[in-house]
């Protein structure tokens with residue numbers, strides 16, 4: 001296995017540098033260190049800050065060199081970018097000076113970084129400068145990696161999870177679509193195809209969100225953390241229902257208490273969308289569903305919502321009684337998630353339901369009157385190749401859902417698939433542009449277009465997750481959570497609320513504990529946490 005050592009003598013951009021190198025070397029064994037020590041064999045990167053100058057030295061058997069990314073105040077971005085282009089390709093130790101400009105939009109890392117920052121917020125100017133540094137380093141590093149590996153990445157040097165948010169920010173700043181495409185290609189080194197995808201989605205998102213009140217409106221997420229069984233690739237905090245059945249009512253007691261408290265806190269604000277997710281919400285029995293939805297209705301008043309989604313999710317948890325219990329409330333959108341229509345794969349990934357059950361659950365939902373049904377698929381599942389994905393898509397086409405969300409498998413550290421990876425070593429995990437193209441082509445043929453997009457760490461093939469939907473069937477909540485335009489208050493164990501400040505420039509999170517028993521016993525503390533967070537937002 002390829003070994004990579006990264007020596008961080010400066011840690012400010014550790015996360016970005018590590019993610020970008022990892023994207024070029026999927027499956028490599030990484031050794032991260034923070035002080036000079038004996039070098040391991042293989043490929044070595046050494047990151048150091050010398051004054052205002054960030055220096056990355058790199059070497060392996062074929063390549064050796066250094067690049068500098070330096071912030072030079074007063075220069076225009078164009079001049080600086082051409083400066084990077086002019087010099088970064090040399091393999092000499094002469095190095096190059098570089099500076100890019102911040103997108104101001106790079107999502108997840110920025111959120112993480114802002115969480116890790118000292119309590120005293122950096123001034124806007126400092127933040128801007130820092131982002132410029134970050135862009136410079138990523139640009140220069142990408143060019144080195146491209147040369148060392150002979151590869152390019154579809155999303156260029158973007159390591160954040162929301163490329164469409166970057167395009168959205170540029171639209172809002174008055175740039176035209178061709179200008180945005182050029183910026184994405186030249187500055188972030190995104191492929192023309194992916195730049196076009198991000199821009200298409202950003203424009204559709206803007207249209208869908210045009211009636212949403214960013215200032216006074218908010219959305220609600222309600223988490224039900226139980227599942228019929230735990231899928232092999234799952235990294236969520238989900239609890240097998242069989243072991244936790246006796247706790248479900250206690251959980252609902254705590255959840256209903258949190259619902260009532262939050263409704264009081266948000267009085268006078270407009271609730272736009274509600275999303276019940278998990279876990280698997282349909283692990284609740286019909287009467288438990290009625291209790292949960294009734295409490296939401298009493299507390300918030302559910303009439304007039306822009307959207308109310310229940311992620312029914314696992315077909316083996318869906319029954320007619322549950323679907324009918326939901327119909328008594330204004331649930332407007334549900335998901336029935338096959339992930340794959342290949343039984344062999346379902347058995348491998350521990351979904352413990354059949355392809356037939358998926359079809360039955362879908363038809364049952366239609367018969368119960370649901371006219372907006374989403375289906376989630378995963379490509380890159382163990383053992384699945386192009387023809388198996390093709391089969392899944394053909395089966396899905398026959399059902400004709402209203403929207404389709406295509407995920408590229410992302411194996412996180414906590415997933416069993418990662419923990420027991422030796423067991424699955426013999427299996428292929430295939431995802432490539434042909435497979436991604438096939439999913440898009442099929443979605444278009446089904447009358448759907450892309451409407452939201454996000455990326456995750458450790459995605460097979462470094463691709464993306466894309467939501468496709470027919471006209472008027474897009475999931476508004478999905479866009480809101482990606483674009484971070486309005487607060488999303490998350491209720492239940494593991495709920496992570498996002499409070500949006502300064503028109504999306506700053507996001508503060510309020511976290512509930514993940515552990516179900518802790519959530520139940522500490523519910524008053526969770527409510528007080530939320531009260532304190534919401535008070536700063538109000």
Ligand code: SF4
Pocket residue numbers: 226227228229230231233234235236238278279280313314
């Ligand atoms: S259904 Fe979803 S939340 Fe539940 S175990 Fe599977 S992947 Fe995890």
